[in-house]
Amino acid sequence: MVELYVGSEDGLLVFAYADGALELVARAAPGNAVRGIALEANGIGAYVACGLRGAGLFHARDGRAFVQVGFDKQWVWDVLIDPFDPSTIWTGTEPPMLYRSSDKARTFSPCSGIDSLPSRPNWRFFHPPFYAGHVHGLAIPPSQRDTIFAGVEHGALIYSLDRGATWREALVGADVHRVAFDPVDAERVLVGTGNGLCQSDDHGSTFTPTPELSGSYVHGIHFDPHDTRHALVYVADSSMPLHESIDGGRSWQPLPSGPTEGGPADALAFHPTEPNVLF
Secondary structure, X not given: OEEEEEEXXXXXXXXXXXXXXEEEEEEEOOOOOEEEEEEOOOOXXXXXXXXXXXOEEEEEEOOOEEEEEEOOOOEEEEEEEOOOXXXXXXXXXXXXXXXXXXXXXXXXXXXXXXXXXXXXXXXXXXXXXXXXXXXXXXXXXXXXXXXXXXXXXXXXEEEXXXXXXXXXXXXXXXXXEEEEEOOOOOOOEEEEXXXXXXXXXXXXXXXXXXXXXXXXXXXXXXXXXXXXXXXEEEEEOOOOOEXXXXXXXXXXXXXXXXXXXXXXXXXXXXXXXXXXXXX
């Protein structure tokens, strides 16, 4: 049996999955739109980011005991547990900022260098009360502990090579949703935007569009933990929203066996031990 954590427009849902069946076993943070979930290494706890409708960062212990740990006046669009140091928690917010905690979310410090990026004055989002771009799509490459990438919707791809001390930008003006690193080659970065999928082979210095997904509204990007050359992307507003790659994300084709209509969804998850199960 595994537990599946699902973010919804009405809080966090926790399902038990066994023998092909899902059973709802817990709910938390009703009334809050859950935008990001970061599972702890023990698999029985999670940090939960709530934003746009509802706000704040919460910690769900066992998916049941649910407490707010900060950001009560900010939308929290994503949260990431540092894979090299589980005491470090990264949190992306609106108003647009990335925060780092080194003590398991007891205290947070802003990565204030983000405010000095040239494109920062032009970041925008359409929704009140902030009308400001938000930071999400957090990703750290598997072999570079000092590097972190993040997307700004709408604004740019931003990244730091020194754990958030200084910042650079790429894809200026893009509507950036999600960022993923090739698990085999950390120099390869895939970025999902409102106008397609962009790829970089030089750690974000330059990007090229992916022809098969040009013009598509790309949300989730997911590499298969059971086969590192297999990957999926989720494309909103498509008759076949799931697209598949079998060459590490270099080329893509629609997945006819997937769902037949798609809205703006980020979340896909591969079963940790059953390669043929996708949520």
